[in-house]
Amino acid sequence: MTLPRYQQLAQTLRRQIDAHVWLPGEKLPSLRESCKQSGLSLMTVLQAYQLLESQGTLVSRPQSGYYVAPSRPLRLEHGSLHTAEQIDVNDAIFDILKAGQDSDIVPFGSAFPDPTLFPQPKLARSLASAVRRMSPHSAIANLPPGNEDLRRSIAQRYALQGVEVTPDEIVITSGAMESLGLSLQVLTQPGDWVAIESPAFYGVLQGIERRKLKAVTIPMDMEQGIDLAALEQAMATYPIKACWLMSAFQNPQGCTMNPDKKRQLVDILIRNQVALIEDDVYAELYFNGDRPNPLKMSSYRQEILHCSSFSKCLAPGFRVGWVAAGNYASRIQRLQLMSTLSASVPVQLALADFLHQGSYDAHLRRLRRQLELRQNAMRSAVLNSFPPGTRLSKPTGGYFIWVELPGKMDATKIYQQALAKRISVAPGTMFAVDNRFSHCLRLNTSFEWNTRAENAVKTLSELVYKEYNRHR
Ligand SMILES: Cc1ncc(COP(=O)(O)O)c(C=O)c1O
Numbered sequence: 001m002t003l004p005r006y007q008q009l010a011q012t013l014r015r016q017i018d019a020h021v022w023l024p025g026e027k028l029p030s031l032r033e034s035c036k037q038s039g040l041s042l043m044t045v046l047q048a049y050q051l052l053e054s055q056g057t058l059v060s061r062p063q064s065g066y067y068v069a070p071s072r073p074l075r076l077e078h079g080s081l082h083t084a085e086q087i088d089v090n091d092a093i094f095d096i097l098k099a100g101q102d103s104d105i106v107p108f109g110s111a112f113p114d115p116t117l118f119p120q121p122k123l124a125r126s127l128a129s130a131v132r133r134m135s136p137h138s139a140i141a142n143l144p145p146g147n148e149d150l151r152r153s154i155a156q157r158y159a160l161q162g163v164e165v166t167p168d169e170i171v172i173t174s175g176a177m178e179s180l181g182l183s184l185q186v187l188t189q190p191g192d193w194v195a196i197e198s199p200a201f202y203g204v205l206q207g208i209e210r211r212k213l214k215a216v217t218i219p220m221d222m223e224q225g226i227d228l229a230a231l232e233q234a235m236a237t238y239p240i241k242a243c244w245l246m247s248a249f250q251n252p253q254g255c256t257m258n259p260d261k262k263r264q265l266v267d268i269l270i271r272n273q274v275a276l277i278e279d280d281v282y283a284e285l286y287f288n289g290d291r292p293n294p295l296k297m298s299s300y301r302q303e304i305l306h307c308s309s310f311s312k313c314l315a316p317g318f319r320v321g322w323v324a325a326g327n328y329a330s331r332i333q334r335l336q337l338m339s340t341l342s343a344s345v346p347v348q349l350a351l352a353d354f355l356h357q358g359s360y361d362a363h364l365r366r367l368r369r370q371l372e373l374r375q376n377a378m379r380s381a382v383l384n385s386f387p388p389g390t391r392l393s394k395p396t397g398g399y400f401i402w403v404e405l406p407g408k409m410d411a412t413k414i415y416q417q418a419l420a421k422r423i424s425v426a427p428g429t430m431f432a433v434d435n436r437f438s439h440c441l442r443l444n445t446s447f448e449w450n451t452r453a454e455n456a457v458k459t460l461s462e463l464v465y466k467e468y469n470r471h472r
Contacts, residue, residue: 001016002237005040006047013048013056015239016265017068018191018214028058028066032406033217034341053239055083055270075433082198082217082434083238093202093430096415102422106447106456107189109415109424111251112316113399113446117370119363123315123354130349142345146322149352154322156430161290163297165306171336172322174343176281176309177321178336180244181207186331187242195234195243197226199431199440201251201279206243213308215433216240222253223392230265235272242275248292249282252431252442253402254395256292275328281321284313284364286397287372302326310351312398313364318347340438371399377449378457385461387468399446405439405464415465423456 003011016022029037034045049066052058058066096109135141145151149198151167154279157164171178180203188194190212196204198217208215214236219227226245234240247257247265257265269276278295285291296306305328309321323331336342354360383392389399389406405411415427426444447453 001022006044006051007236009034009038009045009048011052011237011239013052018059018239022068024068025070028062028068028220029337030065032382033283039162040263047121048261050454055298069426082436083215088302089301093206094222096426096430104422105419106423106452108443108447108456109426110444111426112444113312113371114448115316116448117367117446118314122357122359123318123350126353126357127346127350130353131346133350134346135314138349139345142348143342144171145329146343147345147348147352148169150320150348150355151322151353153352158296158324161293161297163294164301165296165324165349169326170322170324171329172343172348173309173336174321174340175311175319176279176307176321177203178340178343179305179307179309179321180277180370181210182241182332182335182339183307183323183328184208184211184213184244185335186325186328187275187277187305189241192241193238195231195240195245195274197245197250199252199428199437199467200244201246202430203431204279205431206222217433218245220250220253222255222391223252223406225255225257225261226265228261228268230266231265233400235268235274240272240274242277243269244277244279246279246282247295247393248280249285249398249400251398252400252426252428254393254398255398256396259293262293262295262298266295266300269303270300275305276300276382278304278306280306280308281312282398283308285368285371285399287368287375288396291454292397296324305332313348314354314360315351318351319344320347320351368397374447374449375399375401375445378453381454381457382461385457386464390464395402399443399444400442403443405441406468407439409439409464411441414441414460414463414467418460421459421463423459425460455460 022028031042031045035042049058053060056069059069060066087279091350093207094131150172151170155165155167173182184207186439188211193214193216195216195218198221216238218231218234247262249256255378280294283291283294292305296304306324310318323332379392382403387406391403391404412429415425418425426442428440429435431437
């Protein structure tokens with residue numbers, strides 16, 4: 001698809017501004033000069049300048065001309081697309097994560113699954129056996145891309161699902177966090193634009209902040225998922241280098257893309273030649289039917305960096321993840337060699353050993369059943385006790401529910417009041433660069449449904465009702 005000329009010119013000017021050819025506050029060439037230089041009509045150049053003005057990139061001064069906007073903070077565009085040229089969320093997120101760490105706190109705000117759901121004794125045996133059998137050379141033998149047995153076991157699981165991934169394109173990492181970070185690093189340079197979901201997992205916002213990238217946020221709906229028209233528009237408007245999203249059990253809203261949406265999304269990526277970072281850490285936690293097919297299953301798979309880990313489904317503390325990196329595998333390996341060197345060798349060997357034992361699928365079946373039961377129990381309790389107008393997601397996997405409180409309620413206040421009563425929740429502000437989700441909460445449903453949990457939901461609903469009545 002070719003962009004209209006005024007949009008092409010707007011993109012060129014925006015790239016120049018991003019590259020500091022034109023500095024904040026500096027005057028751009030006059031319309032007449034720009035026509036002469038570009039060979040475009042006055043109307044086309046005017047439209048391009050006006051588009052950049054409407055996006056907050058330029059300001060016009062009567063009788064003087066167009067200037068680069070002095071500072072370029074968060075902007076609202078086209079009603080749905082938002083951009084952030086500087087993301088600074090870390091302090092707030094660290095405070096919230098730390099606040100939920102005490103073991104006497106009811107951990108509805110936690111990102112971690114209930115640790116009692118995992119086969120600890122079997123994992124311990126695999127770890128002990130791996131350490132016993134470790135050869136003195138194993139540290140070198142397991143440098144990037146990582147332990148071969150483990151990579152082959154992971155490739156076999158892809159193969160069983162019909163996803164073409166070879167062991168050679170898999171790089172073992174320290175959790176999905178490292179695989180996502182390396183993927184972002186391989187696809188972007190500081191200052192580049194990345195399309196992300198809104199709301200998004202806070203690790204996305206942290207990754208973008210750390211790498212000094214600019215973000216275009218694409219609206220999500222907890223039932224419909226990502227807004228593809230907005231994504232298409234973002235690609236037409238900004239020089240986007242990478243797209244980062246989740247196709248299954250999105251964190252925080254929980255939705256899963258249907259096959260049609262996945263096809264359309266891949267078409268958009270192909271048309272715009274944009275690579276995708278697919279975060280798929282919850283994919284094994286589906287409640288019914290089969291594992292959702294990842295976008296990696298498409299013909300565009302070499303340009304899709306599929307990131308996952310064992311942190312949510314088998315061994316939370318082991319910190320082992322991977323990326324199936326397609327065309328980018330050797331560059332990812334080099335970046336890893338320059339940063340963390342490799343994932344811990346004994347835990348890689350332990351997981352390879354565990355996967356060979358053959359009890360992984362039985363564990364997953366039990367885990368999925370438990371998670372579904374626990375989600376049902378907590379969802380019903382919230383539905384029955386929160387004020388009318390509350391919207392609740394109904395994910396078909398994973399262990400989060402997203403709660404949209406009615407009206408203009410302040411979920412951060414509820415988070416603070418709940419914490420004083422030793423209950424943690426994840427306020428919506430953790431998942432965005434602005435306050436758009438300040439009336440939302442994410443709740444972790446993986447913990448045992450018992451009297452303590454029931455009472456905690458009751459306390460939460462009392463706090464929510466107090467706030468609700470204040471707003472009526
Ligand atoms: C969506 C998402 N991606 C990635 C991660 C990080 O995974 P890992 O613990 O394997 O680094 C998390 C953890 O909360 C997550 O929720």
